[in-house]
Structure formats: structure tokens, C-alpha cells
Amino acid sequence: MWGDRCDGWRLVHEQDRSIIHEKMPPGTCETRHFHKQAKQFFFVLTGTMTLEAGGIETVLRAHEGLNVPPNLPHQVFNKSGEDLEFLVISQPSTTDDRYPAPGGTEEERGT
Template sequence: MKVSKHNAEHYIWGDICDGWHLVKGENLSIIHERMPINTSEVKHYHQNARQFFFVLSGTATLEVGDKEIVLHQQEGIEVPPLTPHQMFNKSQDEVEFLVISQPNSKGDRIVVD
């Protein structure tokens, strides 16, 4: 069966950001996310999950450890387990991106204060 954000399981995070579960397995998760202007995720890391963030449209800023990385459309970056990271949309347009996690990151997130 074909899957897209139009027929995938949808959820809202951070009050106004969207996520669509494109693949929701124990060993692999692929989520299409949308962040409006001036939104951000909380800083966190995953104990087991390795993640890959890939920007579909817009410009995202990902803080990884102590580095700030700007990701433009069609660019991505891998974040290994135990690495604090935080996604921001500091641009003047919404951003859409994929988050690919192996294994699934559900219940694996530790918030960093």
C-alpha cells in the first residue's frame, strides 16, 4: 500500500507541529514532520536510536552537541545515539523533513535540561 502524509497516522507535537508516521515498526521508524515558522523541538537524546534528518522543503537548523548545522532542502545529517540534539525552524517559511530512526525511538528519548 502506498503511504503519504495524506493517509498516514497523524499526530501533533509541540502544540502546532505535525508528524505523520510513514513507517512505524519496532526496528525502523520514518516520520514526515512539519514545523511552522519560529518553532523548535526540546533538546534531547536517544539511548538506542540512531536518527537521520532529511529536509524536504524549507531550511531547518539542527543543534547537534555544541554545533549548529543549517540544513537546506535536499540535505540531511545523521545523529548517533547518546548525542544531544534539537531541531529549530528559524527561517521565514515552514519546514518539512523526514526523521528516520533505527530502532524506533519511541520511549527512548531523554530530555536534556
């Protein structure tokens, strides 16, 4: 669904919510961004996620999750040596509600 090395599958895609199953190989990350309307919950299925939100890094392992409120810049990293799989639940959907946030670099994003 996104990136050259990462995959994502839309499980639910409705205007008021979305659920996406994402897979990130070791050493990858997404572009730092924020959502004006959507709140999100990240839930790790397998692997280890580093989630930077508002300048604070949190490490999440399998069966752990974290809420990210609207307007909070955030970025997901896989700094581990194994694949990371997680669910991201957004309410409402993030369609047309994704804005770049300062702080991410091309090198960090692997692009």
C-alpha cells in the same frame, strides 16, 4: 503528532525503525533531547532546518541531511520565515527511547 504548532505523520512505525514526516512552522523548535539506542537521519524536504547536535548548529536546506548518533543531545529549530518539512528516520524506533537533555529552555521551545 507533537506540539501545539507542529505536525508529524508516521510513515513507518516498526520496532526496528521508524520514518516520520514532520512539519514545523516558522519560529518553532522541539525540546532538546537524546536517544540511548536510536540513531537518526534528518532529511530536509522543503525549507531550512537548523539542527543543533552536541552544541554545534548545522543549517540544512532542501535535499540535505545529517546523521545523529545515539546519546548525542540534539534539537531541531525552524529559524526561517517559511514552513520546514523533513523526514526523520530512526533505527531502532524512538518509542520509549527519548530523554530530555539540558540546554533547551521553555522560551526556545515556544512553550
